[in-house]
Amino acid sequence: MDEREQLLECARQSNSAIKELADCENKYLKLFEKETKFKKREGWVWLGMILCPLLVLGAIIFIITGKEPSAKTLGTDLTMCVVLGGIGAFCIWRFMTHLKRKNELAEASAKVDRAQDNPALSWIPPKYRITTYIGKIIEYLQNMRAKTLQEAINLLETEIHQATMENLAAIGAINGSGY
Numbered sequence: 001m002d003e004r005e006q007l008l009e010c011a012r013q014s015n016s017a018i019k020e021l022a023d024c025e026n027k028y029l030k031l032f033e034k035e036t037k038f039k040k041r042e043g044w045v046w047l048g049m050i051l052c053p054l055l056v057l058g059a060i061i062f063i064i065t066g067k068e069p070s071a072k073t074l075g076t077d078l079t080m081c082v083v084l085g086g087i088g089a090f091c092i093w094r095f096m097t098h099l100k101r102k103n104e105l106a107e108a109s110a111k112v113d114r115a116q117d118n119p120a121l122s123w124i125p126p127k128y129r130i131t132t133y134i135g136k137i138i139e140y141l142q143n144m145r146a147k148t149l150q151e152a153i154n155l156l157e158t159e160i161h162q163a164t165m166e167n168l169a170a171i172g173a174i175n176g177s178g179y
Contacts (some may be wrong), residue, residue, distance in 0.1 A: 002147065003147060003148050003149070004141055004144070004146070004147045004148070007123065007141050008138070008142065010123040011134075011138045011141070012121075013066050013120065014118075014120040014121055016120070016122070017115070017118040017120035017121050018121070018131060018134055020115050020118070021112070021115040021116060021118070021121070021129070021130075021131055021134075022112045023128070024108065024112045024114075024115045024132040025112055025115075025131055027108060027111070028105070028108040028111075028112050030107050031104055031105045032105060034101060035098075035101055035105055036104065038094075038098050038101070050138075058147070079170050098110055108109075111113060116129040116130075121134075123149070124137065124149075125153070128153060128156070133156060136152075136155075136156050137149070137152040137153065137156060140152040140155050140156070
């Protein structure tokens with residue numbers, strides 16, 4: 001049995017570890033995407049958390065000390081307090097959700113690390129224990145583009161470099177720099 005066949009056998013034996021790693025990576029990426037969306041609006045959430053309670057407090061103080069409440073203004077003032085309080089509560093709820101998601105993201109990252117450290121994946125260097133890289137390495141071995149792990153990794157690095165250069169060229173074309 002040559003090295004290529006041994007590597008393919010290792011890949012077959014580590015199928016469950018690869019699937020577990022893929023599941024962990026997918027969960028992490030979903031949480032990361034949600035966190036990225038939140039980060040775009042984080043400033044507004046902070047502003048709401050600070051301003052809305054202050055506005056509600058100011059409205060309550062105005063109602064109590066500013067003038068005698070009449071039937072006309074009391075309803076409007078209370079409505080304003082309720083609306084601003086609701087906005088403040090919503091902002092606080094969003095921030096608490098963000099904190100919960102940050103903890104979930106840290107846990108998901110730790111699970112990815114544990115899945116990458118699975119002994120079934122020891123046939124692959126740690127740098128390449130990412131499901132897309134593992135899939136490419138297995139594909140190179142199956143299609144006989146590589147006979148050894150080193151050849152497969154060299155092909156992978158070449159493709160990564162080529163994709164990087166193509167992306168930089170596309171960005172340069174968009175920006176007009178002609179990179």
